[in-house]
Amino acid sequence: MSAWNEVADRVYQRRYDPLDISVSVVVGDDDLLLVDTRYNPREAEEVRSDIAELSTLPIRWVANTHAHYDHSFGNQRFTDAEILGHHLLPKHFAEYEAPRLAGWAGIPSARPQHDWQGGLLTPPTTLMSSVQELDLGNRRVRFPPLAPGHTDTDLVVEITDAVTSLLSTVGTRSCRPPARLRRRLGG
Numbered sequence: 319m320s321a322w323n324e325v326a327d328r329v330y331q332r333r334y335d336p337l338d339i340s341v342s343v344v345v346g347d348d349d350l351l352l353v354d355t356r357y358n359p360r361e362a363e364e365v366r367s368d369i370a371e372l373s374t375l376p377i378r379w380v381a382n383t384h385a386h387y388d389h390s391f392g393n394q395r396f397t398d399a400e401i402l403g404h405h406l407l408p409k410h411f412a413e414y415e416a417p418r419l420a421g422w423a424g425i426p427s428a429r430p431q432h433d434w435q436g437g438l439l440t441p442p443t444t445l446m447s448s449v450q451e452l453d454l455g456n457r458r459v460r461f462p463p464l465a466p467g468h469t470d471t472d473l474v475v476e477i478t479d480a481v482t483s484l485l486s487t488v489g490t491r492s493c494r495p496p497a498r499l500r501r502r503l504g505g
């Protein structure tokens with residue numbers, strides 16, 4: 319059974335099967351930031367339940383590191399938060415992820431290891447085309463959108479005071495970045 323791992327001061331990561339998905343939570347004095355939401359409503363609810371182990375502060379912010387299903391399809395269970403993402407993410411959803419979800423959900427036997435039931439794409443509500451910052455309460459987080467790499471929707475989460483960045487495109491079984499990016503990142 320997985321558990322939260324404090325990878326930096328009040329920055330927690332938890333890994334989930336299937337697919338060895340990494341989800342992170344940044345804890346401020348006032349609010350929580352959740353980074354990535356897994357891939358269906360049931361998995362998203364599990365994340366929400368697990369976050370209750372960490373803090374009773376509200377999940378006021380959610381960020382998607384990129385548009386792939388295992389990082390963003392759980393957004394639908396966090397619409398009470400402000401969802402942050404790369405400015406091209408809604409376009410990526412419409413052009414790529416929506417047709418893929420429709421195809422996968424329509425033919426369950428094509429990917430029997432996955433559960434697409436109830437999937438509903440929920441794009442971010444705040445779109446980043448340049449570096450933006452938010453304050454979680456005495457804790458600032460920056461969001462530099464990247465040029466096309468793993469996808470055209472990659473967003474870095476920089477926790478300034480912890481000198482830590484979250485970039486969930488690296489090192490998971492489900493979501494390997496292209497070889498040229500792995501070389502650059504050393505992953």
Ligand SMILES: [Zn+2]
Nearest residue numbers: 384386487493
């Ligand atoms: Zn990916």
